[in-house]
Amino acid sequence: xxxxLNVWRQKNASVKGKLVRYEADDINPDMSFLEMLDVxxxxxxxxxxxxIAFEHDCREGICGSxxxxxxxxxxxPRPATATCQLHMRHFKDGDTIYIEPWRSRAxxxxxxxxxxxxxxxxxxxAGGYISVSTGSxxxxxxxxxxxxxxxxxxDAAACIGCGACVAACPNGSASLxxxxxxxxxALLPQGQPEREGRVIKMVEAMDRxxxxxCTMHRECEAVCPKAISVxxxxxxxxxxxxxxxxxxxxx
Amino acid sequence: MELNPKIPxxxxxxxxxxxxxxxxxxxxxxxxxxxxxxxxxxxxxxSAAASLAELGYQVLCFCYQDSPRRAHSIAAQGGINAxxxxxxxxxSVYRLFYDTVKGGDFRSREANVYRLAQLSVNIIxxxxxxxxxxxxxYSGLLDNRSFGGxxxxxxxxxxxxxxxxxLLGAYQALERQIHAGxxxxxxxxxxxxxxxxxxxxxxxxxxxxxxxxxxxxxADAVVLATGGYANVxxxxxxxxxxxxxxxxxxxxxxxxxxxxxxxxxxxxxxPVSGHYQxxxxxxxxxxxxxxxxxxxxxxxxKRPAIQILMPERDYYLERRYPSFGNLVPRDVASRAAKEVxxxxxxxxxxxxxxxLDFAEAIKASGVAVIREKYGNLFEMYERITAENPxxxxxxxxxxxxxxxxxxxxxxxxxxxxxxxxxxxxxxFSDHGANRLGASALMxxxxxxxxxxxxxxxxxxxxxxxxxxxxxxxxxxxxxGQVAGRVKKLLSIKGKRTADSIHQELGKLLWNNCGMVRxxxxxxxxxxxxxxxxxxxxxxxxxLGVDDEINQALEKAGRVADFLELAEVMCLDALERxxxxxxxxxxxxxxxxxxxxxxxEHFCHVSAxxxxxxxxxxxxxxxxxxxxxxxxxQRSYK
Ligand SMILES: Cc1cc2nc3c(=O)[nH]c(=O)nc-3n(C[C@H](O)[C@H](O)[C@H](O)COP(=O)(O)OP(=O)(O)OC[C@H]3O[C@@H](n4cnc5c(N)ncnc54)[C@H](O)[C@@H]3O)c2cc1C
Ligand code: SF4
Ligand code: FES
Numbered sequence: 001x002x003x004x005l006n007v008w009r010q011k012n013a014s015v016k017g018k019l020v021r022y023e024a025d026d027i028n029p030d031m032s033f034l035e036m037l038d039v040x041x042x043x044x045x046x047x048x049x050x051x052i053a054f055e056h057d058c059r060e061g062i063c064g065s066x067x068x069x070x071x072x073x074x075x076x077p078r079p080a081t082a083t084c085q086l087h088m089r090h091f092k093d094g095d096t097i098y099i100e101p102w103r104s105r106a107x108x109x110x111x112x113x114x115x116x117x118x119x120x121x122x123x124x125x126a127g128g129y130i131s132v133s134t135g136s137x138x139x140x141x142x143x144x145x146x147x148x149x150x151x152x153x154x155d156a157a158a159c160i161g162c163g164a165c166v167a168a169c170p171n172g173s174a175s176l177x178x179x180x181x182x183x184x185x186a187l188l189p190q191g192q193p194e195r196e197g198r199v200i201k202m203v204e205a206m207d208r209x210x211x212x213x214c215t216m217h218r219e220c221e222a223v224c225p226k227a228i229s230v231x232x233x234x235x236x237x238x239x240x241x242x243x244x245x246x247x248x249x250x251x
Numbered sequence: 252m253e254l255n256p257k258i259p260x261x262x263x264x265x266x267x268x269x270x271x272x273x274x275x276x277x278x279x280x281x282x283x284x285x286x287x288x289x290x291x292x293x294x295x296x297x298s299a300a301a302s303l304a305e306l307g308y309q310v311l312c313f314c315y316q317d318s319p320r321r322a323h324s325i326a327a328q329g330g331i332n333a334x335x336x337x338x339x340x341x342x343s344v345y346r347l348f349y350d351t352v353k354g355g356d357f358r359s360r361e362a363n364v365y366r367l368a369q370l371s372v373n374i375i376x377x378x379x380x381x382x383x384x385x386x387x388x389y390s391g392l393l394d395n396r397s398f399g400g401x402x403x404x405x406x407x408x409x410x411x412x413x414x415x416x417x418l419l420g421a422y423q424a425l426e427r428q429i430h431a432g433x434x435x436x437x438x439x440x441x442x443x444x445x446x447x448x449x450x451x452x453x454x455x456x457x458x459x460x461x462x463x464x465x466x467x468x469x470a471d472a473v474v475l476a477t478g479g480y481a482n483v484x485x486x487x488x489x490x491x492x493x494x495x496x497x498x499x500x501x502x503x504x505x506x507x508x509x510x511x512x513x514x515x516x517x518x519x520x521x522p523v524s525g526h527y528q529x530x531x532x533x534x535x536x537x538x539x540x541x542x543x544x545x546x547x548x549x550x551x552x553k554r555p556a557i558q559i560l561m562p563e564r565d566y567y568l569e570r571r572y573p574s575f576g577n578l579v580p581r582d583v584a585s586r587a588a589k590e591v592x593x594x595x596x597x598x599x600x601x602x603x604x605x606x607l608d609f610a611e612a613i614k615a616s617g618v619a620v621i622r623e624k625y626g627n628l629f630e631m632y633e634r635i636t637a638e639n640p641x642x643x644x645x646x647x648x649x650x651x652x653x654x655x656x657x658x659x660x661x662x663x664x665x666x667x668x669x670x671x672x673x674x675x676x677x678x679f680s681d682h683g684a685n686r687l688g689a690s691a692l693m694x695x696x697x698x699x700x701x702x703x704x705x706x707x708x709x710x711x712x713x714x715x716x717x718x719x720x721x722x723x724x725x726x727x728x729x730x731g732q733v734a735g736r737v738k739k740l741l742s743i744k745g746k747r748t749a750d751s752i753h754q755e756l757g758k759l760l761w762n763n764c765g766m767v768r769x770x771x772x773x774x775x776x777x778x779x780x781x782x783x784x785x786x787x788x789x790x791x792x793x794l795g796v797d798d799e800i801n802q803a804l805e806k807a808g809r810v811a812d813f814l815e816l817a818e819v820m821c822l823d824a825l826e827r828x829x830x831x832x833x834x835x836x837x838x839x840x841x842x843x844x845x846x847x848x849x850x851e852h853f854c855h856v857s858a859x860x861x862x863x864x865x866x867x868x869x870x871x872x873x874x875x876x877x878x879x880x881x882x883x884q885r886s887y888k
Contacts, residue, residue, distance in 0.1 A: 030525060031527050034529065035527045038527065039527050042750065050794045050803075056491060057492050058321075058323070058491075059529060062412065063316075063323075063325050089637060111800040114800060121320070128426065129381070130423070132380040132381055132424075133305040135701075137379065138380065139376055140393055147387045150387040151387075153384040188384070190379070
């Protein structure tokens with residue numbers, strides 16, 4: 001296959017970037033999208049040009065490192081597929097592909113396709129956990145969890161923290177990511193004691209980090225590599241309201 | 252160098268409890284005065300960092316990813332073992348201990364393994380309390396499955412994402428401590444050297460991967476939780492960035508490297524499709540429960556599988572191992588696949604593959620049942636290969652998966668360097684010559700949650716450490732060396748990418764120090780490796796600058812270390828003139844082609860000591876004694 005790539009090149013966080021055109025030859029349809037970029041990078045190095053920086057690690061859709069806008073769509077054209085799991089057979093010989101980093105106020109570009117997603121960690125720091133210190137746990141089977149809730153919690157917990165939902169959202173909202181963690185923990189009996197405080201603190205953190213509000217465009221769900229459902233955003237909103245009604249923190 | 256494993260005396264069942272009660276404690280008021288460096292935030296590192304911080308220590312935690320949540324542990328699929336015996340099927344701490352020692356082919360330390368089995372039950376309690384969404388039965392109780400040929404159902408799992416969920420549990424505990432100010436997290440920071448002052452590990456030198464700045468960090472103890480080194484083979488199932496640099500730098504500062512040649516090859520991975528292949532994908536072992544493995548009887552039979560009739564197929568595992576069939580252990584299944592492919596009977600474009608066929612299982616139990624069991628795996632396979640395993644058999648081939656070798660540690664998880672602890676896959680401790688499925692997660696979490704917090708406290712309570720200043724000459728010296736190396740890499744400006752040299756090394760190792768090893772092949776590799784290393788330092792091309800993100804530079808530094816480690820792996824494999832577990836020396840096999848251990852001469856851990864740039868590493872032995880499980884010859888006939 002032969003492809004024409006237009007790739008966002010940006011030297012570092014403080015300079016402006018631009019799209020640069022590359023001709024990619026010898027692309028095999030069985031390559032993954034990232035393997036295609038590897039081959040392009042090898043060719044660039046051969047020509048004495050600096051390779052394109054992009055993040056990746058597991059290359060099997062679970063670590064959440066990879067992610068780029070491919071022809072304007074986060075993680076590219078295939079549903080429920082992370083960039084590293086996308087294969088070149090889904091493109092045609094002669095195609096032109098635009099490759100850009102996540103674009104969002106809360107995710108500044110660091111270099112080429114690499115962005116800073118540390119805001120996600122800070123949302124988790126605000127309360128995305130159950131406070132159980134090592135050693136204090138009761139016997140595991142002493143707490144029952146209905147299979148239904150456990151399965152639903154697992155659906156939410158499957159989020160890989162890639163940030164595609166933010167990149168796809170016209171408002172740059174992190175609601176899908178945040179609601180997935182809030183729902184996972186709120187659905188489990190172990191998560192009950194901190195339930196009210198958690199949702200308030202995490203939603204506040206989300207606002208503090210500069211993410212936008214959710215106005216239900218559902219673009220996030222469409223690009224999410226783990227097909228996390230927007231129903232969890234509705235659940236987060238209910239949890240938030242519930243917490244306000246209960247007057248969490250008031251005497 | 253003295254190897255004192257510090258195994259507590261007395262009956263094995265009581266060793267850990269007694270040891271625990273005898274260890275010294277740090278006065279609560281003094282805990283916050285102690286700083287601990289934790290390199291790594293995978294299952295082992297994150298669980299240890301969080302647990303130590305909960306105790307009140309100040310922890311500095313490092314990882315090279317942008318977030319601790321992305322460590323390689325996230326990719327583990329199958330599950331985690333624990334001797335809960337919820338199924339009432341005869342499991343017990345003793346049985347898990349026994350299975351692990353036997354599975355490791357009698358090359359692990361009994362006392363460590365016993366403790367691991369004991370602690371396995373606490374891990375499940377801890378993780379369930381953190382909200383890990385383990386699979387449940389309709390009753391609301393935890394579900395289990397049998398894994399990797401075990402005769403009991405002791406594996407806990409969270410769909411096909413057990414590693415992800417366990418890691419997120421530990422990550423969340425870690426983030427809680429970061430929020431509390433007990434842990435300072437340094438993501439995108441790579442440790443490049445270990446600093447030793449007055450014979451004790453007192454700090455590290457690391458490079459900030461965003462700014463390129465080389466900085467020193469000082470502490471009272473250093474812990475390495477940096478994972479395994481399977482990527483020395485270039486192609487493996489590990490995450491692309493997994494590497495050996497941290498343990499290799501520690502080795503060069505005096506930490507013994509134990510059993511470097513013990514690498515596990517996993518039989519069910521998706522075969523290589525081309526030279527551009529960047530990594531290999533594991534297909535869960537559970538597939539072997541229903542799939543039948545075969546190759547054509549004829550050599551070079553290029554017909555599609557469907558046209559090859561039953562009598563023309565060789566179900567070689569069922570033929571050779573009638574009682575275990577397709578469920579023989581990983582090493583046996585891997586070697587058998589290699590043999591049939593070497594005979595020219597492999598399938599797929601490159602002839603490096605065997606069929607894993609579900610046609611009969613689908614016929615017997617229906618598509619729906621198979622989809623329910625393996626739907627996500629089938630989908631993953633189709634995504635990668637564009638073949639539909641409901642219609643054509645899967646093609647699989649073995650791939651490097653895990654490294655049992657690692658830095659030598661004593662019972663307290665301390666290396667041969669005082670004050671340097673090593674946990675998780677980075678140490679050599681519990682799996683002997685072969686690791687059982689679902690026990691790496693167990694070991695990483697046992698080390699991190701339940702062992703290190705005690706043994707490290709004991710060290711801090713008893714060590715007499717002076718205050719080490721950051722302007723100590725040892726830090727200066729090491730910073731200078733690290734900076735010099737970075738400069739050197741950028742200045743070579745040769746013709747080859749670090750990847751291409753890494754690929755060359757990987758191929759050499761795979762062919763000569765992989766599934767089957769011989770004296771001749773290992774000697775050949777030992778001649779070749781220095782040549783490749785020389786080629787690297789003469790002809791690698793690392794572009795870009797050192798004061799901003801430079802992934803090519805990171806990569807090159809890691810490849811340089813792999814090029815040294817590979818040599819010690821081959822030396823170790825050569826020196827171990829026996830076959831055991833994953834280490835199969837062709838010269839040493841039973842009349843029916845099974846691994847032939849030599850307990851008289853090799854019932855030991857081989858721990859290698861660095862002897863300078865020019866010297867040959869020196870091997871030290873830790874003799875292994877088996878008081879509880881009597882060594883026997885494995886048989887899966
Ligand atoms: C595909 C796959 C499936 C698996 N499935 C299972 C399974 O089902 N059950 C099971 O028990 N085991 C399984 N394993 C094995 C298991 O996942 C690993 O052995 C285990 O997760 C290793 O954990 P760890 O904490 O030791 O290291 P890792 O998770 O590899 O973490 C290493 C950490 O160290 C950091 N690090 C490394 N070097 C440096 C440095 N120089 N400077 C700073 N930071 C550094 C990294 O950033 C990372 O945070 C599987 C492995 C693979 C590859
Ligand atoms: S919700 Fe989906 S898109 Fe958003 S971070 Fe999680 S996995 Fe990525
Ligand atoms: S590289 Fe890990 S999700 Fe893509």
